[in-house]
Every structure is written in C-alpha cells, then in structure tokens.
Amino acid sequence: MIIVHHxxxxxxxxxxxxxxxxxxxxxxxxxxxxxxxxxAPPELKKVHPLGKSPMIEDEGMIVAESGxxxxxxLDTYGQGRLRPQAGTPERLRFTYxxxxxxxxxxPPLLLSLVFLRMPKAPMPFFIKPVVKGIADKALKxxxxxxxxxxxxxxxxxxxxxTWFAGNEFTAADIQMSFPVEAAATRSDLVAQRPNLKAYxxxxxxxxxxQRAQEKGGRFELLS
Numbered sequence: 001m002i003i004v005h006h007x008x009x010x011x012x013x014x015x016x017x018x019x020x021x022x023x024x025x026x027x028x029x030x031x032x033x034x035x036x037x038x039x040a041p042p043e044l045k046k047v048h049p050l051g052k053s054p055m056i057e058d059e060g061m062i063v064a065e066s067g068x069x070x071x072x073x074l075d076t077y078g079q080g081r082l083r084p085q086a087g088t089p090e091r092l093r094f095t096y097x098x099x100x101x102x103x104x105x106x107p108p109l110l111l112s113l114v115f116l117r118m119p120k121a122p123m124p125f126f127i128k129p130v131v132k133g134i135a136d137k138a139l140k141x142x143x144x145x146x147x148x149x150x151x152x153x154x155x156x157x158x159x160x161x162t163w164f165a166g167n168e169f170t171a172a173d174i175q176m177s178f179p180v181e182a183a184a185t186r187s188d189l190v191a192q193r194p195n196l197k198a199y200x201x202x203x204x205x206x207x208x209x210q211r212a213q214e215k216g217g218r219f220e221l222l223s
Contacts, residue, residue, distance in 0.1 A: 056073075
C-alpha cells in the first residue's frame with residue numbers, strides 16, 4: 001500500500017491527484033502546519049531528514065520531491081498513462097514542464113510571498129519603514145518583472161496547445177498546477193491571462209482533481 005505523507009495545503013496535493021488519476025489505492029498520513037509559522041511539523045523529520053512534504057512510502061522505500069514522486073509512480077504503475085511516448089516532441093515537452101514547475105516557475109512566486117510578508121512580520125516600529133522600503137524595491141525591481149515574464153511565457157505556451165505537453169492531459173499538468181494555483185492567489189496575475197485561467201478551470205473540473213481535494217482536506221495556499 002502506498003502511504004502519502006500529506007501536509008495540509010501543500011505540494012502533496014498533487015501526489016493525491018496523480019494517484020487518483022491512476023486509480024491507485026493509497027493511505028494518507030496527515031500533518032498539520034504550525035498555526036504561527038505555517039511550517040511543517042517536526043514529525044515529518046522522522047520520515048525524511050529535511051522534514052518536507054510530499055513524501056511517499058512504497059515497498060519499504062521513501063520517495064521525496066514532487067517531480068521524483070511523479071516519475072516513480074509513472075515508472076512503477078503508470079503503464080504508459082499520463083506521459084507521452086518516448087522519443088516524441090511531446091515527451092520532450094513533458095520532461096521540460098515537469099522540471100520547469102519547481103526549477104523556474106516557483107522561485108519568483110516564493111520570493112513574492114517572502115517580500116510581501118516581510119513588512120507584516122513582528123519588529124520594532126522604527127524598523128518597519130526600512131524593511132518595507134527594501135521589500136518594495138525588491139518586488140518592483142526584480143520579483144514582479146520575473147513573475148510577469150514567467151506567467152506571460154506560460155500564457156503563450158498554453159495558446160499553442162490545450163495542455164502544457166500538448167493536446168493530451170499529462171502528469172506535467174499535475175506538476176504545473178501548483179505554480180499556477182499559487183499565482184492565482186494574487187487574482188490579477190491569472191485573471192488577466194485567459195489561457196491560464198481556462199487551464200485552471202479545466203483542471204478543477206477533472207473528477208480525479210476533485211476526489212483528491214475531498215480526500216486531502218483543506219487546500220488554501222498562502223498569499
């Protein structure tokens with residue numbers, strides 16, 4: 001039995017979704033975020049030294065990192081599903097988007113979250129203007145331009161095909177869902193890009209996505 005170490009409102013929601021798409025049986029071991037820091041609880045470090053989610057256990061092995069988990073599940077249980085045939089242009093696009101999601105798309109989104117929250121952190125009142133000035137400058141000069149660059153790129157690519165790897169839904173779309181969902185927490189970023197907005201509507205309509213939401217519990221990304 002596959003065990004998913006599932007942290008609420010996290011990347012592990014994608015793993016549940018993939019398992020539902022593949023029709024596999026699995027068990028969920030749930031973890032709650034710290035109510036003050038919103039970080040994962042220390043119990044996850046008993047499973048993996050980094051204490052991060054998602055992680056799965058299968059056949060006595062621990063597999064961590066979303067991309068690695070997706071590849072493992074497809075290799076082990078996919079039977080050719082949710083991944084284009086090797087040697088095709090679609091397969092190359094699949095591999096690209098599978099890695100782009102965390103390697104390129106998520107860093108500016110994480111930086112945006114950090115700099116937006118910095119001025120709200122507890123600190124002496126006389127420091128607040130300095131911190132806000134630094135955060136605003138970083139957002140305006142680097143983070144926001146990078147966000148627009150990547151979202152415009154995704155928008156254009158989805159204008160070429162229905163899904164990220166082509167006209168067939170693949171696990172690359174499951175992987176890409178998290179950065180697009182994260183961008184949607186800032187409504188203007190996705191609402192102004194019709195292809196990304198339609199992409200979110202398509203994934204939200206998938207029965208497997210909905211089942212994963214029901215089983216995974218509350219899914220609210222930080223904004």
